[in-house]
Amino acid sequence: MESLLWRILGNRKPGRFRLGSFFLAGLPLLLSGTVHAEEAVPLPPLINFPVVCDTSKDCFIQHYFDYDPGPEALDHTCGILTYNGHQGIDIRVSSPQWMEKGFPVIAAAKGKVELTKDGVPDRAFSQDEIRLSRGLAPKPSNSVVINHGDGWRTHYGHMRQGSVIVKAGQEVSQGALLGLVGLSGSTSFPHLHFHLSYKGTNIDPFTGLEGKEGCEAAAEGRSYWSADANAKLGYKSGGVFKTGFSDHFPRYEELETGNVEINQYPPGTNEFYFWVNLWGIRKGDQEEFRVRLPDGDTYQKSDSIKISSVQGLRGFFYSRNIPLPTGVYHINYKLRRPGKQDTPDVIINIDDTMEILPQPSIFTRPPDE
Numbered sequence: 001m002e003s004l005l006w007r008i009l010g011n012r013k014p015g016r017f018r019l020g021s022f023f024l025a026g027l028p029l030l031l032s033g034t035v036h037a038e039e040a041v042p043l044p045p046l047i048n049f050p051v052v053c054d055t056s057k058d059c060f061i062q063h064y065f066d067y068d069p070g071p072e073a074l075d076h077t078c079g080i081l082t083y084n085g086h087q088g089i090d091i092r093v094s095s096p097q098w099m100e101k102g103f104p105v106i107a108a109a110k111g112k113v114e115l116t117k118d119g120v121p122d123r124a125f126s127q128d129e130i131r132l133s134r135g136l137a138p139k140p141s142n143s144v145v146i147n148h149g150d151g152w153r154t155h156y157g158h159m160r161q162g163s164v165i166v167k168a169g170q171e172v173s174q175g176a177l178l179g180l181v182g183l184s185g186s187t188s189f190p191h192l193h194f195h196l197s198y199k200g201t202n203i204d205p206f207t208g209l210e211g212k213e214g215c216e217a218a219a220e221g222r223s224y225w226s227a228d229a230n231a232k233l234g235y236k237s238g239g240v241f242k243t244g245f246s247d248h249f250p251r252y253e254e255l256e257t258g259n260v261e262i263n264q265y266p267p268g269t270n271e272f273y274f275w276v277n278l279w280g281i282r283k284g285d286q287e288e289f290r291v292r293l294p295d296g297d298t299y300q301k302s303d304s305i306k307i308s309s310v311q312g313l314r315g316f317f318y319s320r321n322i323p324l325p326t327g328v329y330h331i332n333y334k335l336r337r338p339g340k341q342d343t344p345d346v347i348i349n350i351d352d353t354m355e356i357l358p359q360p361s362i363f364t365r366p367p368d369e
């Protein structure tokens, strides 16, 4: 999970066809640690989900609090959706919709705005920058802090430049608009970093705990989310950000823009790439890639995941040393996870198509005379 890793299967000998795969593991973003509380904590207000987005479609929680006391990282369910030392919740929104439509950030509970920051540009850190920034203080991001009284605060980070519309000292009601989800500060993807705090100690709203107690302890915690928020926040262990075809192995940065995607290839194409950008993939998951060519031929490749990763890019290529048949290509990608029964559960199942266009006809209508 911590390193940039390309794995290319298959070789480039000039056989009739090649079928391979690659894998690019994601890198987590970095944020600073926090202090510890030592006293009984009064209950905070019940909080709302702080982003207006559809959690079944255009947003999800990529990172939760880290409950592993050591150098490993485990979320409150003992799953992998966190990174070492993460003390907040990262609510990721889809790209490039975060720019086009904008996802509102709203006050999780009523209170008084205590701090705001704006003016930091929205720019995705490259994977190299994320790696180099590890262990350093995070860069400032556009943010809001709301004081709810009794020592409780909520914190909203990585907001969009120019979007913060509240001012320090302003009273806000629950659900009041604060700004938009963005890409400012030390991050490589658009999201809201959110946490509760009690007298300076970050508190996980899923458990009321501060993390690092071990994920078994987290099972005994209590949720500070409202009933409405809880209804939206069932834990999802994995899913798909995006999938598509291209003419080369895409980089993460290219996926954010959507510019790599191809649905129609020109005549004479002799290779294509298909990729699936996933989150929450786990060691031992089994994947299967199948391609059906326009001439009816079918090829299949199976593999098992070797490294758990909060986000990963799985990719496949198909090529020949002569032009590929023209027409429509059907792709199916499945990811299975060993379940309680003997048969693994299919947790991801994608069908997609692309087309290789035919040569234009050489027989054209003679010019009028």
Ligand SMILES: [Zn+2]
Pocket (backbone or CB within 6 Å): 031, 063, 086, 088, 089, 090, 193, 194
């Ligand atoms: Zn975060």
